[in-house]
Amino acid sequence: MKQNKDHSEEGTAHISSFRDHWSTLVTLLLLTIVTVVISVFGANLAALSVATALLIATVKVIVVAYYFMHLKYEKKIYTWLILLVVVLFAAFTILTALEYYNR
Amino acid sequence: MTAVSTHLNFFQTKKGIFSWIFSVDHKRIALLYFYSLITFFLVGVTLGLLMRYELLNPGKDLVEAKTYNQIFTMHGVIMIFLFIIPSIPAVFGNFFLPIMLGTDDVSFPRLNLLSWWIYVIGALMALSTLLFGDGPADTGWTFYAPYSVKTGTNVTMSVLAAFVIGFSSILTGLNFIVTIHRLRTPGMTFLKMPLFAWSLYATSWIQLLATPIIGITLLMIVAERVLGVGLFDPSIGGDPILYQHLFWIYSHPAVYIMALPAFGVISEMLPTFSQRTIFGYKAIAFSSLAIAFVGYFIWGHHMFTSGMSGTARFVFSMLTFLVAIPTAIKVFNWVATLYKGSINVQPPLLYTLAFIFQFMIGGFTGLVLGALATDIHLHDTYFVVGHFHYVMFGGTGFAFFGALHYWYPKIWGKMYNIKVANVAFVIFFIGFNMLYFPMLIAGLMGMPRRYYDYLPEFHLPNMISTYGSWVLAVGLILMLSNLVAGLLKKNQNVGRNPWNGITLEWQTLSPPPLENFDRMPEIPLNGPYDFEHKPEIKD
Amino acid sequence: MEHAHGLHLPNSGHNRDDEASKMGMWLFLFTELLLFGGLFIVYMVYRMLNHEAFLLSSFELNVWLGTINTVVLLVSSMTIAMSITAIQKGNSAQSIRLLMTTVGLSLLFLVIKYFEWSSKIHHGLFPGMDYYNNLPKGEALFFFLYFMMTGLHALHIIIGGILIGVVAYRTKKGEVTSKKYTLTENAGLYWHLVDLIWIYLFPLFYLIH
Numbered sequence: 001m002k003q004n005k006d007h008s009e010e011g012t013a014h015i016s017s018f019r020d021h022w023s024t025l026v027t028l029l030l031l032t033i034v035t036v037v038i039s040v041f042g043a044n045l046a047a048l049s050v051a052t053a054l055l056i057a058t059v060k061v062i063v064v065a066y067y068f069m070h071l072k073y074e075k076k077i078y079t080w081l082i083l084l085v086v087v088l089f090a091a092f093t094i095l096t097a098l099e100y101y102n103r
Numbered sequence: 104m105t106a107v108s109t110h111l112n113f114f115q116t117k118k119g120i121f122s123w124i125f126s127v128d129h130k131r132i133a134l135l136y137f138y139s140l141i142t143f144f145l146v147g148v149t150l151g152l153l154m155r156y157e158l159l160n161p162g163k164d165l166v167e168a169k170t171y172n173q174i175f176t177m178h179g180v181i182m183i184f185l186f187i188i189p190s191i192p193a194v195f196g197n198f199f200l201p202i203m204l205g206t207d208d209v210s211f212p213r214l215n216l217l218s219w220w221i222y223v224i225g226a227l228m229a230l231s232t233l234l235f236g237d238g239p240a241d242t243g244w245t246f247y248a249p250y251s252v253k254t255g256t257n258v259t260m261s262v263l264a265a266f267v268i269g270f271s272s273i274l275t276g277l278n279f280i281v282t283i284h285r286l287r288t289p290g291m292t293f294l295k296m297p298l299f300a301w302s303l304y305a306t307s308w309i310q311l312l313a314t315p316i317i318g319i320t321l322l323m324i325v326a327e328r329v330l331g332v333g334l335f336d337p338s339i340g341g342d343p344i345l346y347q348h349l350f351w352i353y354s355h356p357a358v359y360i361m362a363l364p365a366f367g368v369i370s371e372m373l374p375t376f377s378q379r380t381i382f383g384y385k386a387i388a389f390s391s392l393a394i395a396f397v398g399y400f401i402w403g404h405h406m407f408t409s410g411m412s413g414t415a416r417f418v419f420s421m422l423t424f425l426v427a428i429p430t431a432i433k434v435f436n437w438v439a440t441l442y443k444g445s446i447n448v449q450p451p452l453l454y455t456l457a458f459i460f461q462f463m464i465g466g467f468t469g470l471v472l473g474a475l476a477t478d479i480h481l482h483d484t485y486f487v488v489g490h491f492h493y494v495m496f497g498g499t500g501f502a503f504f505g506a507l508h509y510w511y512p513k514i515w516g517k518m519y520n521i522k523v524a525n526v527a528f529v530i531f532f533i534g535f536n537m538l539y540f541p542m543l544i545a546g547l548m549g550m551p552r553r554y555y556d557y558l559p560e561f562h563l564p565n566m567i568s569t570y571g572s573w574v575l576a577v578g579l580i581l582m583l584s585n586l587v588a589g590l591l592k593k594n595q596n597v598g599r600n601p602w603n604g605i606t607l608e609w610q611t612l613s614p615p616p617l618e619n620f621d622r623m624p625e626i627p628l629n630g631p632y633d634f635e636h637k638p639e640i641k642d
Numbered sequence: 643m644e645h646a647h648g649l650h651l652p653n654s655g656h657n658r659d660d661e662a663s664k665m666g667m668w669l670f671l672f673t674e675l676l677l678f679g680g681l682f683i684v685y686m687v688y689r690m691l692n693h694e695a696f697l698l699s700s701f702e703l704n705v706w707l708g709t710i711n712t713v714v715l716l717v718s719s720m721t722i723a724m725s726i727t728a729i730q731k732g733n734s735a736q737s738i739r740l741l742m743t744t745v746g747l748s749l750l751f752l753v754i755k756y757f758e759w760s761s762k763i764h765h766g767l768f769p770g771m772d773y774y775n776n777l778p779k780g781e782a783l784f785f786f787l788y789f790m791m792t793g794l795h796a797l798h799i800i801i802g803g804i805l806i807g808v809v810a811y812r813t814k815k816g817e818v819t820s821k822k823y824t825l826t827e828n829a830g831l832y833w834h835l836v837d838l839i840w841i842y843l844f845p846l847f848y849l850i851h
Binding site: 129201204205206207208209210211212214273277278280281282284285286287288289311312313314315316318319320323326330331332333334339340341342345348349352618619620621622623 | 649651652653654655656659661662665666669670672673674675676677678679680681683684687688691769770775779780782783786790
């Protein structure tokens with residue numbers, strides 16, 4: 001399949017509908033409201049509040065990548081490569097944090 | 104001869120300086136890189152010889168301490184950022200990756216040209232510190248804070264130069280990854296790619312994913328110098344060890360940007376000069392990826408004496424030993440390839456064998472430094488200087504010159520004098536070992552690195568080392584003049600395949616035509632080194 | 643001499659290859675992620691070392707302006723995703739309208755950012771100003787990182803806005819069509835990345851109460 005002389009016609013791209021885009025946006029806005037409400041009014045979660053905020057941010061990022069950036073419909077290799085980048089960055093932060101945590 | 108005369112090669116298609124500096128042909132861009140790299144290499148060598156001359160005797164021989172600091176910084180910056188990081192990928196990768204994959208160019212030819220221009224701009228920025236401002240940086244190529252944010256020399260420009268050159272490195276890596284994914288000739292699966300392509304693939308991923316970290320770190324140094332923020336300077340609230348972390352998160356993987364392409368070149372030359380398939384193709388291919396991956400997690404071994412926490416030192420030391428495994432796999436496979444081969448001793452093979460010998464010394468001394476306890480004793484001594492020159496110069500440098508001798512007839516369609524090349528190699532080899540082996544001894548004796556002076560008891564190893572640098576220079580001059588003399592010969596026809604190689608570049612004309620091939624390349628039946636089913640190559 | 647040009651290699655670097663363009667864009671996005679990644683590591687370390695000061699400084703930032711900007715970016719992410727849908731369906735005019743909406747939203751983001759920054763600068767919080775230089779070390783680091791990270795992000799917004807404008811112009815000229823819309827897709831990917839980074843910047847600077 002890769003051997004075609006011209007790659008422009010390869011496969012047929014998935015076309016997301018406007019409706020899909022609207023629902024993605026609504027999801028993202030809801031998550032934003034949740035994270036702001038927890039931070040401003042929830043208070044007293046102490047250290048957990050950062051963890052919660054980052055967790056919600058990560059969910060938002062996954063939604064954006066999966067739907068807006070079409071990862072859902074792309075070849076699997078892109079997902080794997082993104083995971084590789086995430087693993088590397090996680091390793092950088094974990095190893096660095098390990099150092100500072102044990103000073 | 105008829106076949107040769109009916110095709111214009113890539114030198115002949117267009118003439119004039121602009122047809123070169125604005126060319127999008129990967130072969131011409133490779134040669135642009137080659138000529139610029141060699142120029143900077145010679146500047147770096149000259150600076151190195153000056154340093155060695157200063158260290159000939161205790162006390163002042165030639166220059167002041169501050170000048171010495173600037174010389175070794177320039178030597179490091181030029182050799183690392185301008186020569187060895189781009190060396191094999193930008194020259195031989197650019198030239199041969201598309202040909203070995205059976206295609207006519209990289210995926211993004213214009214981006215490829217842009218990379219070279221960015222490289223040149225960065226190089227000019229680095230060299231401009233020699234002429235303008237408050238003199239070149241005197242920090243060492245690592246730009247360690249807080250000295251780099253306090254010294255009066257022109258650190259800002261040097262750092263920005265490194266930042267700009269980083270972009271060139273990123274774009275080359277990006278281009279190669281996409282090329283390997285998209286442009287392999289029909290039938291060439293990943294596991295039928297030559298090992299040079301595999302090593303470039305692994306290298307490109309490091310270039311792509313590690314370089315941005317150094318980019319942003321260097322920008323922070325600039326911000327700190329310009330705005331006076333306490334990012335890394337402890338006296339105004341920063342943490343200098345954080346700089347070291349960020350620096351080595353890039354610069355340790357960068358060691359593999361320098362080494363992996365050399366492994367690839369060696370894996371090409373060994374089958375050709377043994378006339379048999381490489382031993383353990385998959386093991387070599389996957390160990391490149393393994394080295395690239397593990398290389399990201401071991402940066403802390405550069406910081407054992409920095410005041411980093413004990414736990415982290417222990418973890419980084421353990422992880423460091425992991426990288427020895429895939430590296431040893433490669434060495435065993437290379438040596439096993441020679442076994443029962445029809446060995447043809449030619450200059451490229453001599454460089455290959457010297458590579459294996461010297462790289463092993465570099466590797467073993469690396470284990471000594473990776474072990475926490477011994478490193479406390481040896482850190483920042485000449486042992487480290489000896490170690491990394493054995494890896495970088497004895498390894499990658501020798502692989503670079505080996506590759507130059509190997510692909511020379513393909514690139515220029517001419518042949519150098521083999522006997523002279525052999526003699527030059529022997530002098531070069533002796534000079535190299537005379538220059539760097541005494542450094543290991545001086546380091547064990549406790550001589551610290553980066554000092555412009557030393558105690559009298561270190562005189563002997565330093566003397567031998569400086570004499571060695573002169574032998575090395577003689578060997579280098581002889582080697583390069585022999586190569587230049589080869590180019591001046593007229594009416595030569597080396598044929599398509601002077602070494603009886605098997606990868607696709609040997610199926611086309613020497614020098615190749617603009618489109619790389621004059622007929623469809625044929626891939627061997629069972630993998631790239633299947634000498635038993637070698638496609639017949641007629642001139 | 644002619645037949646030298648006769649050989650056409652099947653996988654040529656000079657062929658049109660949309661998949662290669664997209665892959666190149668993704669790889670470029672990886673480098674962008676790690677560029678910001680370096681700053682996130684610095685943020686993490688200094689937050690560990692100056693926990694209280696970071697908490698205190700974050701109260702200086704205006705959560706509502708931050709939230710509004712988050713919403714602006716999320717909506718703009720949707721409009722550019724819609725413009726890809728439109729061009730895929732062959733509706734160039736609609737695609738251009740959606741692209742220009744995205745550009746408009748990027749300008750709105752920058753205007754809000756401008757008011758935020760200028761009120762901080764008015765208080766002397768920009769690195770190098772007198773008030774800044776007398777801040778406790780932890781707070782100084784917080785504001786340096788705030789300006790550096792949101793500044794670098796704003797630079798990406800500007801570049802993205804210009805890029806999207808170019809795409810709209812080329813769509814108008816008919817160079818981007820339902821058969822050839824990689825440019826729109828790549829501009830979209832870039833814009834989403836800018837959004838992604840903001841999604842992390844927002845809680846880390848504004849919401850760590």
